Amino acid sequence: MKKNKGSVYYKTIEKYIGGESGFKTLPQWVKKLFLAAAALLILFVVTHFMLRRELRARTKEISEKNSELIKEIGERKIAEEKLRRANKALRTLSDCNQVLIRANDMSKFLNDICRIIVEVGSYHLAWVGFAEHDKEKTVRPVAKYGNKDDYVEVVKISWDDSVLGRGPTGTAIRTGKTCFSKNIPTNQDYKPWREEAYKREYVCSIAIPLKVEEKVIGALNVYSSEEDAFNWEDMKFLEELANDIAFGIVTLRNRIERQKAEEDLRKSEEKYRMVVENVNEIIYVIEDDLLKGKLRFISSKVEDITGYLPEEFLENPGLWIDIVYPDDLVDIQSATEKILKTGKPGTRIYRICHRKTGNRVWIEDKIAPQHDEKGRITAFFGAARDVTERKNAAEMLRRTADKLSVIHEIDRDIIDKLNIDYILKFIVNKARELTEADVAFYGIVEGDTMRLYVASGTTKDITENFKFRKGTGIGWFAIENKKPVVVEDIYNEKRIKNIRYDRLKLEDLVSLIAVPFFSGKNEPLGVLFVANRRKTKFTEEQIDTITSLTFQATMAIEHPKLYSELKKAHEKLRVAYDELKSISELKRNIISNVSHELYTPLTIIKGSLDILRDEEKDESKMKLLQLAHNAISRQKLIIRNLIEAAELERGNIKLELRPVKIEELILSLADEFQPQLLDKGISMSINIKEDIPPVLADRIRIKHVLRNLINNAIKFNKKEGKILIEVEKKENIEVCVEDTGIGIPEDKVNKIFQQLYQIDSSTSRRYGGTGMGLMVVKETVKAHGGSISIKSKEGKGTRICFTLPSAKKEVE
Numbered sequence: 121m122k123k124n125k126g127s128v129y130y131k132t133i134e135k136y137i138g139g140e141s142g143f144k145t146l147p148q149w150v151k152k153l154f155l156a157a158a159a160l161l162i163l164f165v166v167t168h169f170m171l172r173r174e175l176r177a178r179t180k181e182i183s184e185k186n187s188e189l190i191k192e193i194g195e196r197k198i199a200e201e202k203l204r205r206a207n208k209a210l211r212t213l214s215d216c217n218q219v220l221i222r223a224n225d226m227s228k229f230l231n232d233i234c235r236i237i238v239e240v241g242s243y244h245l246a247w248v249g250f251a252e253h254d255k256e257k258t259v260r261p262v263a264k265y266g267n268k269d270d271y272v273e274v275v276k277i278s279w280d281d282s283v284l285g286r287g288p289t290g291t292a293i294r295t296g297k298t299c300f301s302k303n304i305p306t307n308q309d310y311k312p313w314r315e316e317a318y319k320r321e322y323v324c325s326i327a328i329p330l331k332v333e334e335k336v337i338g339a340l341n342v343y344s345s346e347e348d349a350f351n352w353e354d355m356k357f358l359e360e361l362a363n364d365i366a367f368g369i370v371t372l373r374n375r376i377e378r379q380k381a382e383e384d385l386r387k388s389e390e391k392y393r394m395v396v397e398n399v400n401e402i403i404y405v406i407e408d409d410l411l412k413g414k415l416r417f418i419s420s421k422v423e424d425i426t427g428y429l430p431e432e433f434l435e436n437p438g439l440w441i442d443i444v445y446p447d448d449l450v451d452i453q454s455a456t457e458k459i460l461k462t463g464k465p466g467t468r469i470y471r472i473c474h475r476k477t478g479n480r481v482w483i484e485d486k487i488a489p490q491h492d493e494k495g496r497i498t499a500f501f502g503a504a505r506d507v508t509e510r511k512n513a514a515e516m517l518r519r520t521a522d523k524l525s526v527i528h529e530i531d532r533d534i535i536d537k538l539n540i541d542y543i544l545k546f547i548v549n550k551a552r553e554l555t556e557a558d559v560a561f562y563g564i565v566e567g568d569t570m571r572l573y574v575a576s577g578t579t580k581d582i583t584e585n586f587k588f589r590k591g592t593g594i595g596w597f598a599i600e601n602k603k604p605v606v607v608e609d610i611y612n613e614k615r616i617k618n619i620r621y622d623r624l625k626l627e628d629l630v631s632l633i634a635v636p637f638f639s640g641k642n643e644p645l646g647v648l649f650v651a652n653r654r655k656t657k658f659t660e661e662q663i664d665t666i667t668s669l670t671f672q673a674t675m676a677i678e679h680p681k682l683y684s685e686l687k688k689a690h691e692k693l694r695v696a697y698d699e700l701k702s703i704s705e706l707k708r709n710i711i712s713n714v715s716h717e718l719y720t721p722l723t724i725i726k727g728s729l730d731i732l733r734d735e736e737k738d739e740s741k742m743k744l745l746q747l748a749h750n751a752i753s754r755q756k757l758i759i760r761n762l763i764e765a766a767e768l769e770r771g772n773i774k775l776e777l778r779p780v781k782i783e784e785l786i787l788s789l790a791d792e793f794q795p796q797l798l799d800k801g802i803s804m805s806i807n808i809k810e811d812i813p814p815v816l817a818d819r820i821r822i823k824h825v826l827r828n829l830i831n832n833a834i835k836f837n838k839k840e841g842k843i844l845i846e847v848e849k850k851e852n853i854e855v856c857v858e859d860t861g862i863g864i865p866e867d868k869v870n871k872i873f874q875q876l877y878q879i880d881s882s883t884s885r886r887y888g889g890t891g892m893g894l895m896v897v898k899e900t901v902k903a904h905g906g907s908i909s910i911k912s913k914e915g916k917g918t919r920i921c922f923t924l925p926s927a928k929k930e931v932e
């Protein structure tokens with residue numbers, strides 16, 4: 121490179137090598153070498169400077185670019201983390217939605233959700249708890265998944281405002297807001313569960329409420345082993361997931377309920393169809409025209425009842441009306457119009473003709489209209505059933521009632537009237553009416569002939585001057601066989617000889633029933649005929665009706681005879697009754713007179729024995745006198761009973777009612793019966809309550825009542841037995857005599873007060889007596905206005921109580 125000496129570059133070199141004079145003295149090659157080295161040095165310095173400046177600029181540029189790159193990498197990492205979290209959230213939500221779509225079971229659904237949260241979300245534990253509304257407000261775990269998931273079974277969590285309810289789960293349920301614990305070991309509200317959480321390395325947790333229609337039903341709970349594992353995005357994601365879970369719960373519940381409803385509906389439809397196909401009714405649904413509308417459905421029972429297949433009715437809507445009896449169409453039209461007018465359920469009853477048998481079938485057709493939301497009729501639900509048997513039974517019942525009514529009327533006429541012709545004519549008219557026959561008439565037996573008598577429904581007098589000889593014709597055939605004879609066609613009848621067709625042809629009679637009837641001595645009285653002018657197959661009911669009426673005919677014929685005989689027998693009975701009444705009156709008079717005649721000397725004898733007994737000192741004689749005294753006392757009591765009974769039977773008893781102290785009568789009788797008590801070793805106790813008022817009574821007759829009762833208590837008692845006499849005031853004064861004697865059999869207690877009644881003949885022989893005493897007791901008490909009752913047990917004893925009215929006045 122050529123250098124100009126005057127240039128700046130050259131001057132500079134010279135300056136540095138000692139000036140122009142010194143440089144000039146150097147050799148030329150040194151000068152050139154030096155100049156070249158200097159040039160290289162300058163070039164190096166300049167280049168270095170320029171490179172350094174360029175490097176500094178480039179370094180700054182690179183530094184700036186590196187900063188931007190680092191920033192971009194950081195932002196990319198953040199974006200990648202966000203993307204990762206978003207992908208995790210989306211995957212979690214997607215997997216959960218897939219679970220929801222496939223779920224049919226609530227428990228599996230929630231457990232799968234917990235599994236996805238743990239596996240996809242990289243958490244330690246997830247569980248779902250439902251809020252119970254029990255007393256403790258328990259949170260019940262329903263699903264769980266994760267590391268050491270027995271945690272939810274060990275801990276006890278509540279959602280009330282207590283120590284067990286202030287953790288994240290309880291707070292979230294109670295407040296309806298998300299709640300979390302960033303650091304479980306330091307969170308004081310987590311104290312009840314900290315130890316169990318520490319064992320399982322749980323560091324933080326979050327609880328999100330599950331809401332259904334703004335109502336909290338539980339909480340989703342997630343646990344992590346990392347501190348501050350849940351940021352804002354996680355919380356939002358889990359809240360969204362909780363909403364999806366709540367929606368899933370509702371959806372699944374609805375789905376399960378719908379599936380259950382559909383299953384129930386399916387079963388119901390199957391059951392309904394099975395029921396419809398098995399019931400004895402035709403179930404059908406018909407569109408708006410009730411008479412000829414299109415059938416939507418008709419059950420298979422229609423074939424049994426009508427003879428037509430269900431398909432035939434479905435194809436031909438008017439078929440049903442076509443098979444109805446023409447006479448019933450007006451009734452169907454009327455019933456149909458009423459249902460359409462009122463819009464309410466109704467019933468149509470009509471007859472149809474069975475396709476195969478041709479029989480008449482009675483149908484009861486119940487119809488219920490179906491309405492839309494505007495109240496318009498859209499269809500009709502019907503249930504038609506065969507009521508032929510019921511109708512026939514009702515018809516039979518009506519005919520039976522008519523028959524019974526006729527029989528009752530005939531019976532009344534038989535009793536009230538003795539006009540045989542009138543009654544027989546009434547019977548023959550009713551026979552024709554009840555059997556719906558054309559003609560009815562009698563054949564009355566007169567010796568060896570039968571005369572036609574009293575006809576009904578004839579156009580000519582077939583009974584005039586006409587008789588059957590014995591052994592000829594249908595009537596005598598029935599009498600000889602002693603049973604009804606049914607002839608379906610008299611012109612083809614082979615059993616009966618000598619039928620008088622001439623008489624039957626007068627009325628063009630073809631079929632008949634002949635029922636014979638007999639007297640009480642089995643003698644033939646006649647035959648009742650019913651006949652038709654057409655060939656007829658008579659029913660058992662018609663035969664029974666005629667048979668019943670023949671009984672009435674028998675009574676009508678025999679009743680006058682019986683009445684005459686009964687009248688004669690009644691007259692004889694009346695005469696015999698009058699004679700018996702006279703004899704009975706004579707008996708009562710004799711008994712009364714004789715009893716009075718005997719009673720007076722017995723009283724004298726008894727008084728004399730009392731005097732002798734009081735004066736006698738010899739014990740052997742005393743015993744004899746005591747025996748005689750006891751015997752006289754018994755006879756005196758018997759005769760007194762006979763006198764009382766005679767007076768009671770005649771109704772002549774007259775009471776001298778006065779206030780009487782009942783305790784005085786009892787004590788005096790206790791003294792009177794003392795010898796007899798001592799003789800049998802019987803102890804007598806008397807229990808009279810305090811403040812017993814006097815009774816209003818006939819002193820002599822009531823004393824006789826007590827004497828009878830005490831005498832029986834001694835007579836029928838056991839040796840060394842006991843007698844208890846009690847008196848107390850109830851509504852009236854009640855007196856009871858109780859013993860420990862032989863008692864009375866249960867079936868004979870109610871008969872003991874009957875006249876002359878004794879338990880059996882052995883009792884009379886052993887104990888004596890006439891059976892009059894208790895009858896006298898009962899009637900005497902009854903005459904005083906009192907009542908008497910008895911309780912007895914065989915082998916244990918008897919207690920007889922009677923009541924008397926208390927006296928209002930004091931004893932005179």
